[in-house]
Amino acid sequence: MIDKFLFDQQDPKAVEKVYTRLVDLLTTGEEIIYIATQKKPLVNILPDCVAITNKRVLFFTPANLGLSIKFIDFVWKDIVDVAIKEEIIGAIFTIRTTNGGEMGVDYLPKVQARKLYQYAQQRKEDEREARRLRDLEEKRAESGSINFGEHANAQSQPAVSAPTPEPQPAPVVAAPPVQETPKQDELTEKLKKLRTLFENGLISQEEYNAKKLELLSDL
Numbered sequence: 001m002i003d004k005f006l007f008d009q010q011d012p013k014a015v016e017k018v019y020t021r022l023v024d025l026l027t028t029g030e031e032i033i034y035i036a037t038q039k040k041p042l043v044n045i046l047p048d049c050v051a052i053t054n055k056r057v058l059f060f061t062p063a064n065l066g067l068s069i070k071f072i073d074f075v076w077k078d079i080v081d082v083a084i085k086e087e088i089i090g091a092i093f094t095i096r097t098t099n100g101g102e103m104g105v106d107y108l109p110k111v112q113a114r115k116l117y118q119y120a121q122q123r124k125e126d127e128r129e130a131r132r133l134r135d136l137e138e139k140r141a142e143s144g145s146i147n148f149g150e151h152a153n154a155q156s157q158p159a160v161s162a163p164t165p166e167p168q169p170a171p172v173v174a175a176p177p178v179q180e181t182p183k184q185d186e187l188t189e190k191l192k193k194l195r196t197l198f199e200n201g202l203i204s205q206e207e208y209n210a211k212k213l214e215l216l217s218d219l
Contacts, residue, residue, distance in 0.1 A: 036112035
């Protein structure tokens with residue numbers, strides 16, 4: 001995994017340590033672009049390193065005799081300038097932040113310092129473009145909010161409603177004629193008379209049943 005960061009005389013052990021730590025620090029969508037390692041002229045046991053990602057610049061410094069590694073990082077929007085200064089032995093890579101602070105690493109191989117500068121300038125250009133687009137979006141949003149307010153005021157005016165047609169009266173449906181039924185007392189009286197006729201033998205059982213059904217069917 002670290003082979004792609006070893007093309008410019010980087011110290012493999014230093015890159016491996018930084019890479020292992022850096023992987024744990026990456027945020028969502030963050031990618032490592034370049035890792036540069038210090039190369040001191042005499043003793044280069046514990047070199048400092050600089051890593052550039054698409055979101056920030058990180059400076060790594062070994063501590064506790066190389067048993068641990070400290071770092072400090074700066075996001076691109078807080079970096080206002082990057083610079084390199086080439087010397088007789090190596091080069092110095094420096095960044096300057098919005099609050100006036102500076103951070104740098106010396107004794108970098110010149111090829112690595114140039115790559116850092118190249119990538120950093122590209123990222124600064126990308127950040128400026130992103131900032132410009134954000135400003136445009138904010139201006140569009142402000143303009144849209146004003147238009148929206150005017151539209152809302154226009155809509156807030158009372159609307160003239162169309163006259164509501166008067167409801168037409170429902171057609172009157174004539175109720176079906178109520179069939180008159182014999183009064184209860186009258187029917188009872190007829191049934192009593194019929195029963196008397198049957199009991200006195202004046203009509204037969206068949207005649208009694210037929211007449212009774214006739215009276216009851218009129219209900």
